Amino acid sequence: MNMIDLRSDTVTLPTPEMRVAIANAPVGDDVYGEDPTVNALEAEAAAMLGKAAGLFVASGTQGNLVALLTHCTRGDEIILAKRSHIFVYEVASAAAYGGIQFSTLDINHDGTMELDAIRKAIRPSFLFYPPTRLVVLENTQAGAHGAPLTAAYTAQVAALCREHDLLLHIDGARLFNAAVALDTTARRLVEGADSVSICLSKGLCAPVGSVLAGSEDFIHRARRVRKSLGGGMRQAGILAAAGLIALREMVERLRDDHATARLLGEGLATIPGISIDLSAVRTNMVFFDVADDAPITPEELSQRLKDDFDILIRPYDPRTRTMRAVTHYWIKPEHVERTVEAIRAIMVSTGEQIVG
Ligand SMILES: *Cc1c(COP(=O)(O)O)cnc(C)c1O
Numbered sequence: 001m002n003m004i005d006l007r008s009d010t011v012t013l014p015t016p017e018m019r020v021a022i023a024n025a026p027v028g029d030d031v032y033g034e035d036p037t038v039n040a041l042e043a044e045a046a047a048m049l050g051k052a053a054g055l056f057v058a059s060g061t062q063g064n065l066v067a068l069l070t071h072c073t074r075g076d077e078i079i080l081a082k083r084s085h086i087f088v089y090e091v092a093s094a095a096a097y098g099g100i101q102f103s104t105l106d107i108n109h110d111g112t113m114e115l116d117a118i119r120k121a122i123r124p125s126f127l128f129y130p131p132t133r134l135v136v137l138e139n140t141q142a143g144a145h146g147a148p149l150t151a152a153y154t155a156q157v158a159a160l161c162r163e164h165d166l167l168l169h170i171d172g173a174r175l176f177n178a179a180v181a182l183d184t185t186a187r188r189l190v191e192g193a194d195s196v197s198i199c200l201s202k203g204l205c206a207p208v209g210s211v212l213a214g215s216e217d218f219i220h221r222a223r224r225v226r227k228s229l230g231g232g233m234r235q236a237g238i239l240a241a242a243g244l245i246a247l248r249e250m251v252e253r254l255r256d257d258h259a260t261a262r263l264l265g266e267g268l269a270t271i272p273g274i275s276i277d278l279s280a281v282r283t284n285m286v287f288f289d290v291a292d293d294a295p296i297t298p299e300e301l302s303q304r305l306k307d308d309f310d311i312l313i314r315p316y317d318p319r320t321r322t323m324r325a326v327t328h329y330w331i332k333p334e335h336v337e338r339t340v341e342a343i344r345a346i347m348v349s350t351g352e353q354i355v356g
Contacts, residue, residue: 004311004335006325009174009202009257009284013330017249018206018242025241029234030056031227037237041244045211048247049196050187053219055212056240058231060085060173063197063210065093066229070222071167071195072133074099079121080136081107083143085171097229101130109280111141111149115156122164134167135160139189140174140181145277146285148178151188158192168192173199173210177283180254194218203254203284204246205329208239253329257284260327260336267340273347286325287316296350298323301343309342 005011014022028034042054057063064086072078078094080087082104086094094100103121105113123129137157139149154170161168170193172178172186179186190196195214200206212222226232233239265281265288268274273294280287290298298315302323305311316324325339 002310004309004331004339006311006313006327006331006339008326009328011330012201012203012205012328014207014242015205015245015250015329018245021241021245022238025237027235027237030236031232031234035235035237035240037244038240041240041247042211044244044247045198046213048186049190049198049213051190051196051213052216053214055219055222055226056233056236056243057197057210057212057226058208058233059201060171060197060199060210061090061093062226062229062231063199063212064090064169064171065097066222066225066231067169067195067197067212067214068094068100068134069098069225070218071169072098072100075101075130076133077101077103077123077130078134078136079103079105079113079118079132081105081113081138081141081143083107083141084136084138085142085173086136086138088143103132107141107144109144109147111138111144111147112153113137115160118157118160122166132164132166134169136169136171137193138171138173140178140283140285142174142285145280145287146174146177146283147280148181148282149189150182151184151191154189155192162192167194169194170196172196174202174283176251177203177254177258180251181258181283195222200243200246203257203328204250206239206242206246209243211243250329254284257327257329257331258282260284260331260333261286261325263333264325264327264336264339267336268343271340271344271347273351274343284327286327288323288325290321290323292321294347294350296346297321301346304346305339305342308346309338311339311342313339
């Protein structure tokens, strides 16, 4: 791989060990429950998450959609962060296919929604109101620069949910990043949640797939919803084989990605025209701004990095001057150094043109 691709941890390729496991995986028809590799993956993921059962799904988006369609009925309302993946990046699928209404809340710097704000968003029972059914937490919270939510915070939200007879779903696409960053287990981070979805295909490097976990009854119902969405995947053990390696071999090494993210952040902080809040670099995401008065836009910087240096970094949101870089298995410290020096060279040369 000659490109240094920092657009996302979704660009990770399967490891050589995964390719061997894929080639040798015992498989069967998973729609009949007969794929031993899928069954092993579902059981192992559920155990790691402290839940009774698991369900292999095509993607994180499908995992969240299956969870919401299983938990809610049409006209229900769910409470979630305004900057959550489900609200921003899932094509409003829960609204489109489930008739589910979103009640969105702001998040703090640490990724949390205020408990009091959640409490106030819960609708009292009243003829005119939609019933509040569920709260979603996202861990890590990508909209807060990948902040990990602590077990203590999640336990407080879970208690609030129980008190009001609400369900709790955790979008844990990067839950293992949170576990590693907080020196705890994924299981501890989802205690008290009714369901959790995790991605195998981000930092954990599997080519495809997510796992949704919850109670036996929930997963039984979720399996029917997955089937209705076209998610019954037959000899899916080919994919699950890589997922098993993701869970067994790839979790602890996420620490390396957090270290390279920090290295990148510290390097960027030394470049004129780049501003970065280093306290916000907590997992594998590095958000930084191209200063308002810098003679280059994020789009131009992105283009020059690609054209002149074979480095891919995206503007995060075309309406702002923010860019996002995500570290992963294929990004080593030397790639970080090359990236920092490339950005420095571009910023310094464009600065000189203006001065000259
Ligand atoms: C990536 C991601 C998803 C969706 O996963 P896909 O596999 O891309 O559909 C859901 N939630 C969060 C927080 C994510 O980062």
